Amino acid sequence: MRRSGSLARQVLFAGRVGRRGDSNVAGATSLLVPPPAETEVRNGRVRLPRLRMRRRDGLSRDVVSVAPVSPAVPATASTEAAPQSLSIPLLPGERTLARRIRFAIVNACTISSLMLGLSAIFIAVNHGDVHVAAGLLIACVIFDGLDGFLARRLGVASPFGAQMDSLADMCSFGLAAPVVVYAWLNGSAPSALLVPACALVAACAAIRLARFNVSPKDGRFFCGVPTTMCAAVLALGTLIAPEMSPVMRVVGVALLGLAMVSSFPYAKLARLLRLPPWLLVLPVIGALVDYRVTFVVVVFAYLASGPVLWLRQRNQPA
16 A cells, blocks of 8 residues: 555656646656566565656656546557648649649639629729629639639549639628628618528528538539529629619529529529420520510529429429
8 A cells, every 4th residue: 555655756756847847748757667577566466666767857756657548549550651641632633734734724714703792892892883793603603613623624623622622602692792782772771671682692592502511422413502503693683773663682692592592403504404495595585675574584583493393303203
């Protein structure tokens, strides 16, 4: 009992020395772990050897060797392997100069979309021309589609590019689009309705992008209206300014935000182009007659197509 008590006091004393010093025990002392051969067994008891703990101030004291073991790091892990595991290449595959140039071109399109979205925000908050800001949003949509197209054609698609595209979309479409709409409708629509509607678009865009990143991809339909299409509709609505009451415009903005986070299937552009030719000609003829009314009809028809397709798929036999 005396030996165990003395042993416990020595261990506690070693901990107090590290706390009183200028640094911790690891920095102020040097503990040596004895080999197993130095242990001594007498009368069925194991005697722990006494070692010297050398301090920076030259003093020393007998302590018992303590070998800390971390459960998070395996004992066979090499310290040199840790920095290598943190080095993740942005471009998987062969890292040639030509592929790096193509990779830089694709990401330049993504950054251009991000910069255009920021410019639209700056123009909107500084009471500039909202039509210019809406035109910048249309340019964001073009660059957003261009970077994905080039990444697939040039063979430089990567997880980094996908995440970079999502972050740029959040800035250009999740933030810039509702800010431009707010600048457009501010003063005509009630603020009690306009502010929640624009905030709803931003929140739904973040949810939509996060869900898209973790969901399996479908080559035929979108799950909810994509943020790119929502921003394009809001930008075109700002440019066209359909003849609707301000309250109805705010309601349309809120419906677009809710459609982004809905579970309704919406056809992609490739499937829309496969529609019968007379359906594609009708919007063109309507635009020549009254482009504002045609714009509203096309947008609401697309929003209504999601619930219709959902009901059709639900009624089909498994």
